Amino acid sequence: xxxxxxxxxxxxxxxxxxxxxxxxxxxxxxxxxxxxxxxxxxxxxxxxxxxxxxxxxxxxxxxxxxxxxxxxxxxxxxxxxxxxxxxxxxxxxxxxxxxxxxxxxxxxxxxxxxxxxxxxxxxxxxxxxxxxxxxxxxxxxxxxxxxxxxxxxxxxxxxxxxxxxxxxxxxxxxxxxxxxxxxxxxxxxxxxxxxxxxxxxxxxxxxxxxxxxxxxxxxxxxxxxxxxxxxxxxxxxxx
Numbered sequence: 001x002x003x004x005x006x007x008x009x010x011x012x013x014x015x016x017x018x019x020x021x022x023x024x025x026x027x028x029x030x031x032x033x034x035x036x037x038x039x040x041x042x043x044x045x046x047x048x049x050x051x052x053x054x055x056x057x058x059x060x061x062x063x064x065x066x067x068x069x070x071x072x073x074x075x076x077x078x079x080x081x082x083x084x085x086x087x088x089x090x091x092x093x094x095x096x097x098x099x100x101x102x103x104x105x106x107x108x109x110x111x112x113x114x115x116x117x118x119x120x121x122x123x124x125x126x127x128x129x130x131x132x133x134x135x136x137x138x139x140x141x142x143x144x145x146x147x148x149x150x151x152x153x154x155x156x157x158x159x160x161x162x163x164x165x166x167x168x169x170x171x172x173x174x175x176x177x178x179x180x181x182x183x184x185x186x187x188x189x190x191x192x193x194x195x196x197x198x199x200x201x202x203x204x205x206x207x208x209x210x211x212x213x214x215x216x217x218x219x220x221x222x223x224x225x226x227x228x229x230x231x232x233x234x235x236x237x238x239x
Contacts, residue, residue, distance in 0.1 A: 018160030026174035033178035054226035086151030096206030104219025138221030172197025
């Protein structure tokens, strides 16, 4: 009897090819981030209120992530792979889910405390129709970005047998680069680096399932937006 074929995502890749493929994702993230933070993030607040500007900016990021997710789907299919090979619908652990819930709660608490300093005249606990309408947008953004920077990025490196710790650090660092474009400094980089390195570690801990990291990220977006983007634009206006 012949042995069953190895799973598609276990097919080895040369390290150089794997790094090349993986780095496409943060490059796309930088293009998305530059368009959002460096261009729209400075232009929109001069044309409309901060809340409305944040809503438009969130929709921009959702559209950009939809394009990136489409690229990933097409790329995977061209190689006979699927989103399942990146961690979609893969079983995870209760421990990873519990950690994701804790991370989500801690992040949102910190964001609300930060909003008291930057958005003193805004009630971030207010439930509005716009905020409710953005819930599915925030969930989609979380899933798309985690597919991009945990699923695709780390799976490419995993196929090249890159060590797990280097996958984790690289994913955290590359995610932090495009998240800190509104404040390209060590102070702007480090919080995102810590957060997304934790995400990458959670991805590995959760048996490379995207469920835990998407859950944590979804909590940030659902309970934090559009106020997170409002804080980012308010901080940029003070620079």
